[in-house]
Amino acid sequence: xxxxxxxxxxxxxxxxxxxxxxxxxxxxxxxxxxxxxxxxxxxxxxxxxxxxxxxxxxxxxxxxxxxxxxxxxxxxxxxxxxxxxxxxxxxxxxxxxxxxxxxxxxxxxxxxxxxxxxxxxxxxxxxxxxxxxxxxxxxxxxxxxxxxxxxxxxxxxxxxxxxxxxxxxxx
Amino acid sequence: xxxxxxxxxxxxxxxxxxxxxxxxxxxxxxxxxxxxxxxxxxxxxxxxxxxxxxxxxxxxxxxxxxxxxxxxxxxxxxxxxxxxxxxxxxxxxxxxxxxxxxxxxxxxxxxxxxxxxxxxxxxxxxxxxxxxxxxxxxxxxxxxxxxxxxxxxxxxxxxxxxxxxxxxxxx
Amino acid sequence: xxxxxxxxxxxxxxxxxxxxxxxxxxxxxxxxxxxxxxxxxxxxxxxxxxxxxxxxxxxxxxxxxxxxxxxxxxxxxxxxxxxxxxxxxxxxxxxxxxxxxxxxxxxxxxxxxxxxxxxxxxxxxxxxxxxxxxxxxxxxxxxxxxxxxxxxxxxxxxxxxxxxxxxxxxx
Amino acid sequence: xxxxxxxxxxxxxxxxxxxxxxxxxxxxxxxxxxxxxxxxxxxxxxxxxxxxxxxxxxxxxxxxxxxxxxxxxxxxxxxxxxxxxxxxxxxxxxxxxxxxxxxxxxxxxxxxxxxxxxxxxxxxxxxxxxxxxxxxxxxxxxxxxxxxxxxxxxxxxxxxxxxxxxxxxxx
Numbered sequence: 029x030x031x032x033x034x035x036x037x038x039x040x041x042x043x044x045x046x047x048x049x050x051x052x053x054x055x056x057x058x059x060x061x062x063x064x065x066x067x068x069x070x071x072x073x074x075x076x077x078x079x080x081x082x083x084x085x086x087x088x089x090x091x092x093x094x095x096x097x098x099x100x101x102x103x104x105x106x107x108x109x110x111x112x113x114x115x116x117x118x119x120x121x122x123x124x125x126x127x128x129x130x131x132x133x134x135x136x137x138x139x140x141x142x143x144x145x146x147x148x149x150x151x152x153x154x155x156x157x158x159x160x161x162x163x164x165x166x167x168x169x170x171x172x173x174x175x176x177x178x179x180x181x182x183x184x185x186x187x188x189x190x191x192x193x194x195x196x197x198x199x
Numbered sequence: 200x201x202x203x204x205x206x207x208x209x210x211x212x213x214x215x216x217x218x219x220x221x222x223x224x225x226x227x228x229x230x231x232x233x234x235x236x237x238x239x240x241x242x243x244x245x246x247x248x249x250x251x252x253x254x255x256x257x258x259x260x261x262x263x264x265x266x267x268x269x270x271x272x273x274x275x276x277x278x279x280x281x282x283x284x285x286x287x288x289x290x291x292x293x294x295x296x297x298x299x300x301x302x303x304x305x306x307x308x309x310x311x312x313x314x315x316x317x318x319x320x321x322x323x324x325x326x327x328x329x330x331x332x333x334x335x336x337x338x339x340x341x342x343x344x345x346x347x348x349x350x351x352x353x354x355x356x357x358x359x360x361x362x363x364x365x366x367x368x369x370x
Numbered sequence: 371x372x373x374x375x376x377x378x379x380x381x382x383x384x385x386x387x388x389x390x391x392x393x394x395x396x397x398x399x400x401x402x403x404x405x406x407x408x409x410x411x412x413x414x415x416x417x418x419x420x421x422x423x424x425x426x427x428x429x430x431x432x433x434x435x436x437x438x439x440x441x442x443x444x445x446x447x448x449x450x451x452x453x454x455x456x457x458x459x460x461x462x463x464x465x466x467x468x469x470x471x472x473x474x475x476x477x478x479x480x481x482x483x484x485x486x487x488x489x490x491x492x493x494x495x496x497x498x499x500x501x502x503x504x505x506x507x508x509x510x511x512x513x514x515x516x517x518x519x520x521x522x523x524x525x526x527x528x529x530x531x532x533x534x535x536x537x538x539x540x541x
Numbered sequence: 542x543x544x545x546x547x548x549x550x551x552x553x554x555x556x557x558x559x560x561x562x563x564x565x566x567x568x569x570x571x572x573x574x575x576x577x578x579x580x581x582x583x584x585x586x587x588x589x590x591x592x593x594x595x596x597x598x599x600x601x602x603x604x605x606x607x608x609x610x611x612x613x614x615x616x617x618x619x620x621x622x623x624x625x626x627x628x629x630x631x632x633x634x635x636x637x638x639x640x641x642x643x644x645x646x647x648x649x650x651x652x653x654x655x656x657x658x659x660x661x662x663x664x665x666x667x668x669x670x671x672x673x674x675x676x677x678x679x680x681x682x683x684x685x686x687x688x689x690x691x692x693x694x695x696x697x698x699x700x701x702x703x704x705x706x707x708x709x710x711x712x
Contacts, residue, residue, distance in 0.1 A: 300488075
C-alpha cells in the first residue's frame with residue numbers, strides 16, 4: 029500500500045508479555061462461542077493472529093454460504109487477538125468498533141480470517157483483518173475485509189479468576 | 200437527531216411487495232445460522248425489523264456475556280431484513296458493509312437488535328440498528344449501534360427454487 | 371429507534387465543565403480550517419452541537435455541490451464538539467475514527483451537521499451526526515450520516531497556552 | 542496481509558478506458574475544493590491514485606496540524622480516483638461511504654493519501670487509503686487509514702457538458 033522506497037516509520041510490535049501465545053490460546057478457549065461454531069486459532073505472532081473455521085451447514089445463510097455474521101465474528105476476533113498479543117500481562121483487550129466490507133459470497137469449505145495490527149498504541153490499537161474462503165481445490169478467494177479499533181484495558185484481567193465480571197477481553 | 204420543527208424530507212417507505220412480512224419470515228427461516236444460535240424475528244414493519252436472541256452459554260465470550268460476533272450478527276441481520284421489507288418481489292438484499300460500535304458489555308438474558316432503514320434507494324439502502332440487552336428486571340441497556348449499507352439485487356431471488364447459488368439474500 | 375415504552379437506560383449527559391459552551395466556541399475559533407471554509411457553530415447543548423456552512427463555489431466537487439470531504443469535515447467536527455461539551459476542564463477530545471454514509475448529492479445553499487452523543491464514557495464517547503442541505507425554499511434534505519468514536523484525553527489541554535503541541539483537541 | 546505462498550485470486554485491474562489518467566486529471570481539476578485547499582494528484586495507475594497536499598496554516602486544527610477533515614478529504618478522494626481509473630468511459634464514480642481511523646496527529650509539511658482498489662466490481666468498488674505526513678527530514682509517518690465503498694454509475698458522465706446535474710463523480 030505504501031511504497032517501499034520511502035522512509036516510513038515501521039510499526040513497532042513490542043511484545044511486553046513473552047507468554048502472549050499461551051495467553052491468546054487460553055482466552056480463545058474461554059470463549060464458548062468459538063467452540064460452538066468450531067473456530068480455531070492457527071497462527072499467533074506479535075501483532076498477528078489467524079483464525080480458521082471449517083464449513084458446517086449450521087453456519088449458513090439462506091443460500092448455504094457462511095453467514096455474514098460468522099464472517100464478521102471471525103474478522104472481529106482475528107483483530108482482537110492480533111491486538112491481544114501486544115497487551116501487557118495485566119491488561120485485556122476490548123473491541124471498540126469495527127467496520128466490515130463483505131466483498132463476495134463466502135462459499136467454500138474453510139473460512140480464514142487474518143488479523144494484523146496496523147497501529148499499536150498504549151491505549152488504542154488499530155487492526156485490520158482480511159477474510160478468505162478456501163475452496164476444495166485449495167485456492168483461496170477474498171470475501172471480506174475489516175478495519176477495527178481495539179482498547180487496551182490496563183488492570184483488567186482477561187482471566188476469570190480475577191473476578192472481573194464487568195467486561196474486558198476480546199469482544 | 201433532527202429538529203422536528205424544520206421541514207426535512209421524510210423517509211418514504213414505499214412497500215412494493217405487500218407480502219413483505221411473509222417474505223422476511225421465510226428468508227429468515229432459511230438462514231440455518233439463525234436457528235443455530237436461537238434468534239427469532241419479533242417485529243416486521245415497512246423499513247423496520249426487530250430480532251431477539253435469548254442468552255445461552257454457548258453464545259458467550261470469555262466472561263460469559265454475549266460474544267461481540269453475536270451482537271454484530273444480530274445488528275447486521277436486523278439492518279438486512281429491515282431493508283428487505285422494501286424490496287421488490289424479484290429482488291434480494293445483500294449487506295455491502297456495516298460498522299458496529301460496541302458500547303457496553305452485552306450482559307443480559309435477551310439480546311435485541313432493532314433495524315431501521317434511514318435511506319431507502321433503488322439500488323442502495325442505508326440502515327441503522329440499535330442493540331440492547333434485556334435484564335432479568337425487565338430493564339434494557341443499549342450495548343451497540345450499527346450503521347449499514349445494503350444493496351438491492353434486482354432479478355435475484357432470495358428463494359432457493361430460483362437456483363441462484365451465486366449470491367443474493369441478506370448476508 | 372428504540373420504543374419509548376420500554377425501560378431503557380437513558381443517556382446521562384453530565385456536564386462537568388459549566389463553561390462548556392464557551393470552551394467549544396473558543397476551540398472552534400482556534401481551528402483555522404473552520405474559518406477557511408466558513409463554518410460556524412450555531413447550537414451548543416450538553417452532548418449536542420450543530421455546525422453550519424454556507425455554500426461557496428470553492429467548496430464544490432466537479433458538479434458544483436458541496437464536496438464529500440466538506441460533508442465529512444462538518445460531520446466529524448459536529449461529533450467532536452458534541453462530545454467536547456461533556457469533557458472535564460482539563461481534558462481534550464480526539465476523533466478516533468468515524469464512518470460516513472453519503473446518501474444524496476449535497477446540493478443546497480447551506481450545509482448543516484447535527485452532532486449528538488449516543489454514549490458518553492469516561493474515556494470513549496460514541497456520537498452520531500446527521501448532515502442535511504438547506505435549499506432556497508427553506509426545506510432540508512438529508513445528505514449524509516456519520517457514526518464516530520471519540521476519546522477523552524485527560525490532562526491534555528485543548529488550549530495552546532498549555533504548550534501541548536503533541537496532539538489533543540478535536541480532529 | 543495475506544501470505545504470498547497461498548494461491549489467492551489476485552485482483553484483476555482491467556482498465557476499460559485507456560485514457561483513464563487524463564480522465565482522472567480532468568475530473569480532479571473540476572473539483573474546486575481541491576484547488577482551494579491546494580491538493581494535487583501525483584500518481585495515477587490502474588486501481589491506484591496518490592494525492593498530495595502541502596501544509597498551509599489555513600488547513601489546521603487548534604494545534605496547527607492538518608485538520609481531521611482535511612485528512613478525510615484526501616483519503617476519500619484518493620479512494621475515489623483510484624476507483625475512477627477502472628471506470629468505463631460512460632460511467633462516473635460516487636463515494637457510497639467511508640470509514641477513517643485517525644491514528645496520529647497529522648503534523649508535517651506534506652500530507653499524502655495513497656488510494657488503492659481492493660475489490661473492483663461492476664457496480665461496487667472497495668478501496669483503501671493510507672495517509673501519511675512527510676516531515677522536513679524527508680521521513681514519513683502514517684497518520685490515518687480509510688476503507689471505502691464506491692459505486693460505478695453507468696451512463697452518468699463525470700463531465701459537465703453531459704448536463705448531469707443530478708450527481709455522479711467522486712464525492
